[in-house]
Amino acid sequence: MNRELGTNGPSVSAIGLGCMGMSGAYGQSDEKEAISTIERALELGNNFLDTADYYAVGHNEELISKAINGKRNKAFLSVKTGQLYAPGPNGAMGPGPISGHPDYLRNAVFYSLRRLKTDYIDLYTQARVDPAVPIEETIGALSDLVQKGIIRYVGLSEASVDSIRKAATVCSITALQIEYSLWSRDIEAQILPTIRQLGIGLVAYAPLSRGFLSGEFKKPEDIKDSRVNMPRYQGDNFFKNLELVETIKTLATAKGCTPAQLALAWVLAQGDDIITIPGSKRINHLEENSAAENVILTQEDLQSIEAIMPAGIVSGTRYPERFMNALNR
Template identity: 80%
Template structure:
């Protein structure tokens, strides 16, 4: 997403080099969406995997329409996962990606106007045709997940999960584990905040200025938490970003995470998080300084919250 202008200007040459480096390092899970800059991201990835399709596991989200954002960018619009829409959208994605199949295909949100059973039924047809290999869900409630899995096996749930976003632990995480569904945790760094790079609200120059956790008093209260993470990372000999990612990975063998790396330096730093070993005592210390619910502010602006946990 970041490679297509989601968080300020992007450098296409650096983005291509980063994707190529990821594949070189054995990082094969590449996540995109057909609405990331109106297909630009899929075209970019298509070029990066040309001749290397077997090295990439392509995860594509769909069904999220976009509108003009408040700062000149794009903002989420209505959700649309009518079966007819999905049957057409997947072929546009295949064309842009330059492939004849998608590994994991995921409705970006649960459509309030279409029964989840109909959405999954359409995707099951695409699996039968060999167009997609696996079905995913994103930001779905436990109830919707159970309904979907009753129609066709669901392989993965993509949802925000980090030290600062742990709502799923109450009901969603136990549900997917009971059903054998893997977790794809996005925003493990809470959109960069947990990396420790921001010191004041004025450091934010992109769409994150609209997110409550980056605003006013919330920012400074959250910065105090980040400074505690920094201190512990120093003791562990890693960066704050690596500590935050390592914590997510330590939550189970069924968890993978997709930090939004758009530069080689960040990619290599984030991948190295897999080498950070956290003991039981380490995990207890992290939770002690960062208990569930401690973050100030919601993860999205109010107008977007209704599309979550649906």
């Protein structure tokens, strides 16, 4: 199933594939299995492949290049940029400052092209808004890349209404990538109406709240990767949120689908201008997620879900405080 991404954008798969977890973001992954998962996604028609030049400092792009070798025309490559890496408190490299400087973007895109082994990128997205650079300058640089045929469409991620409107005065913005799920609905008040007014499509990431909504976690000790630092997975928040997952399981069973499929179907039911990119690094999870497009939620279903799980019910923020500061700028 395909959907139009934005008023004047391309037709892409309603359910794409988030590739970040294939490069160690959530524990170890097997490269052979990851490549097979991407290849299977393309076989299923899930052509929207989402990555970033900073996922394992380019490793994720190199991985994707192996999977799409000889199949470039079947893939829609979505690449985020602008997140720099820097040494953390323990000396390990981690997320650092944001850069929206035009010179940085013009340079970064060519490294992505080299790693991906392609001569164009379908959707190129500024990962976060750089408060030190006017958004008009950042988007102006991306617009230049469109004119040169290096990228085809321009995207924003985790941007405020003000930044979105300013960016749209410079060039056509095809998509806004932002977290959206049953547990992350902040965008419904202002951001979603704004992008709909401007004809911008929504790319919903973390639709399963990084796996929590799939029901795979039973206790905090089950989490052994970077998610241990996220408030929704910690202490009392974990157990309060686990109760909500049990509710989702009950609803999913009644609907004849898995909790993950119900959560994905809910996102897709919020509008035909929305696509979603659940992360998968194994074929079985990919196929389960892909089948969510066959789950049809009636108005009665949606009302039942809303009554049980209204906006704001989740306990804890989606990122630690130091990362929350980079959102909605």
